Amino acid sequence: MRHAYCGQPTMAKRLLASLLLVALGSGTVVAMATDQGFSRGMVVSSSEEASQVGQDILKNGGNAVDAAVAVGFALAVTYPEAGNLGGGGFAVVRTPKNQIVTLDHRERAPLKARPDMFLAEDGTLDADLSLESHLASGTPGTVDGLLALHERFGRLSRRAVMAPAIALAEEGFKLNPILAGRIQALLPELSVRPASRTKFTHNGNAMAPGHRWRQPDLAKTLRRIADEGRAGFYQGPVAKMLVAEMIRGKGLIEQADLDAYRSIWREPIHGRYRGHDIYSMAPPSSGGILLVQMLNMLSLYPISNWGPGSTAQHHLMIEVARRAYADRAEHLGDADFYPVPVEKLLDKSYARDRIAGFDPMRATPSRSVRHGSFNESPQTTHYSVIDADGMMVALTTTLNSSFGNKWVVAGAGFLLNNEMDDFAASDSEANQYGLLGSVANAIAPGKRMLSSMTPTLVLKSGEPVLITGSPGGSTIITTVLQVILNVLDHGMTGVAAVNAPRLHHQWQPDTVMHEPNALSQTSADTLRSKGHQLTEVEVIGDANSIWIKEGRFYGAKDPREPGAAVGW
Numbered sequence: 168m169r170h171a172y173c174g175q176p177t178m179a180k181r182l183l184a185s186l187l188l189v190a191l192g193s194g195t196v197v198a199m200a201t202d203q204g205f206s207r208g209m210v211v212s213s214s215e216e217a218s219q220v221g222q223d224i225l226k227n228g229g230n231a232v233d234a235a236v237a238v239g240f241a242l243a244v245t246y247p248e249a250g251n252l253g254g255g256g257f258a259v260v261r262t263p264k265n266q267i268v269t270l271d272h273r274e275r276a277p278l279k280a281r282p283d284m285f286l287a288e289d290g291t292l293d294a295d296l297s298l299e300s301h302l303a304s305g306t307p308g309t310v311d312g313l314l315a316l317h318e319r320f321g322r323l324s325r326r327a328v329m330a331p332a333i334a335l336a337e338e339g340f341k342l343n344p345i346l347a348g349r350i351q352a353l354l355p356e357l358s359v360r361p362a363s364r365t366k367f368t369h370n371g372n373a374m375a376p377g378h379r380w381r382q383p384d385l386a387k388t389l390r391r392i393a394d395e396g397r398a399g400f401y402q403g404p405v406a407k408m409l410v411a412e413m414i415r416g417k418g419l420i421e422q423a424d425l426d427a428y429r430s431i432w433r434e435p436i437h438g439r440y441r442g443h444d445i446y447s448m449a450p451p452s453s454g455g456i457l458l459v460q461m462l463n464m465l466s467l468y469p470i471s472n473w474g475p476g477s478t479a480q481h482h483l484m485i486e487v488a489r490r491a492y493a494d495r496a497e498h499l500g501d502a503d504f505y506p507v508p509v510e511k512l513l514d515k516s517y518a519r520d521r522i523a524g525f526d527p528m529r530a531t532p533s534r535s536v537r538h539g540s541f542n543e544s545p546q547t548t549h550y551s552v553i554d555a556d557g558m559m560v561a562l563t564t565t566l567n568s569s570f571g572n573k574w575v576v577a578g579a580g581f582l583l584n585n586e587m588d589d590f591a592a593s594d595s596e597a598n599q600y601g602l603l604g605s606v607a608n609a610i611a612p613g614k615r616m617l618s619s620m621t622p623t624l625v626l627k628s629g630e631p632v633l634i635t636g637s638p639g640g641s642t643i644i645t646t647v648l649q650v651i652l653n654v655l656d657h658g659m660t661g662v663a664a665v666n667a668p669r670l671h672h673q674w675q676p677d678t679v680m681h682e683p684n685a686l687s688q689t690s691a692d693t694l695r696s697k698g699h700q701l702t703e704v705e706v707i708g709d710a711n712s713i714w715i716k717e718g719r720f721y722g723a724k725d726p727r728e729p730g731a732a733v734g735w
């Protein structure tokens with residue numbers, strides 16, 4: 168299996184970096200891991216510059232949504248691996264009046280998309296087409312989504328929330344070693360794409376760490392959006408450049424797709440766990456349903472008595488995930504196109520039935536659980552924001568693969584997504600992870616591809632407790648699950664809950680992915696003796712979270728990726 172985490176700095180280096188704590192004055196602290204609490208605002212993202220942008224917006228009178236929108240546009244400049252204008256995402260928002268809303272701004276299949284568009288004549292999947300070509304791109308949703316959030320809840324003007332991103336693109340920012348290294352590693356692919364070469368190299372050469380990276384075309388696009396709103400992206404010169412890029416690369420997105428795109432306000436997925444309310448994302452993400460389904464199964468067991476990192480918990484969690492991911496494969500897709508049995512999957516009695524065959528002594532082979540499949544992706548990013556009024560934002564956004572399909576729209580300066588690979592190309596052909604798909608997630612014109620993104624809010628008696636989420640494809644949902652268990656079952660602080668090592672199971676392939684330090688020798692031996700196969704991976708997830716305790720905000724920047732928690 169190709170796993171998602173190659174090319175990233177080692178865990179040890181990142182943990183070392185996480186100990187950095189830089190005072191900036193005026194009560195602001197940039198901290199990758201801090202035990203200080205703050206009461207006026209907190210922003211946690213995988214870009215230090217973007218977190219700082221969010222905090223500045225809060226300080227200038229913006230609320231958490233203003234800050235989240237500003238962070239989203241800033242990430243498109245400073246974290247091009249996953250921050251984007253050409254991708255999509257999901258947001259979960261809690262207002263100061265305790266209203267919970269979610270916004271689906273996932274990409275849509277172009278209107279000319281066909282179910283078999285990635286299949287060669289012999290019926291095999293052409294992964295170059297589904298991942299690397301212009302056909303891989305769905306109609307982008309990010310700009311519509313960020314603007315919709317801002318229009319509904321923002322307090323500052325659109326120009327004010329977009330000004331910091333424009334400045335970062337126009338004036339540039341210093342490349343950190345991780346981003347410089349990632350761009351350098353991709354140079355062979357970026358260099359053969361003319362607009363990508365212009366954007367990601369300095370006259371054709373690799374940019375060194377510390378280089379001030381300016382992105383003038385992206386700055387112009389951002390300025391158009393700031394001046395004209397969604398028309399600045401979905402109509403006029405930027406839209407023309409995007410459509411021209413598609414014609415040049417034989418992609419499918421046309422002006423009709425851009426005209427038709429709208430983000431959608433959806434009912435949140437709600438669950439109850441150990442006296443807490445869990446709010447997360449509905450289809451076309453599988454995240455919320457699977458999270459609540461797994462929590463429902465886990466709630467039947469005395470996990471807190473077993474202790475964090477216990478083999479008993481690991482075994483149970485693996486078996487719970489195995490069953491939930493099998494259901495994902497069979498039942499989940501865009502609910503506007505396919506009858507997803509949401510109520511059934513969230514039903515506590517269904518969870519009881521589903522885990523009834525659990526054997527504390529033995530693994531259940533996945534082949535005996537149920538047949539089906541799903542598809543996933545490696546690079547995404549999650550950020551969390553809270554303000555002094557308790558407005559909470561959990562937002563996860565992506566281009567799918569790291570740097571999407573690596574094609575920059577000529578003249579417009581932004582990367583295209585390769586989200587079409589999140590659909591099931593056929594029911595017999597494996598995707599980039601060697602996994603199969605099903606009819607619930609088949610390609611159809613205008614349909615949204617199934618996601619695992621799980622932006623999540625946890626509240627108790629209406630009071631904020633946790634904002635969390637993660638990148639990591641299929642591992643997103645179990646990452647969020649483990650952060651929640653660590654806080655609610657094991658009483659960990661937010662930082663400890665996020666830093667704790669993780670494992671993951673996704674039904675197929677039938678193996679337990681685990682971080683190097685997630686299992687003791689005894690635990691690994693015991694799991695093997697029960698029949699589990701184990702596969703070590705470097706890291707799982709990047710769960711940038713905020714933990715709220717007695718009215719104070721504790722930023723938990725996941726040390727597995729760069730970035731910062733900035734509190735005020």
Ligand code: GLY
Nearest residue numbers: 544567618619620
């Ligand atoms: N593209 C990753 C996901 O949506 O799950």
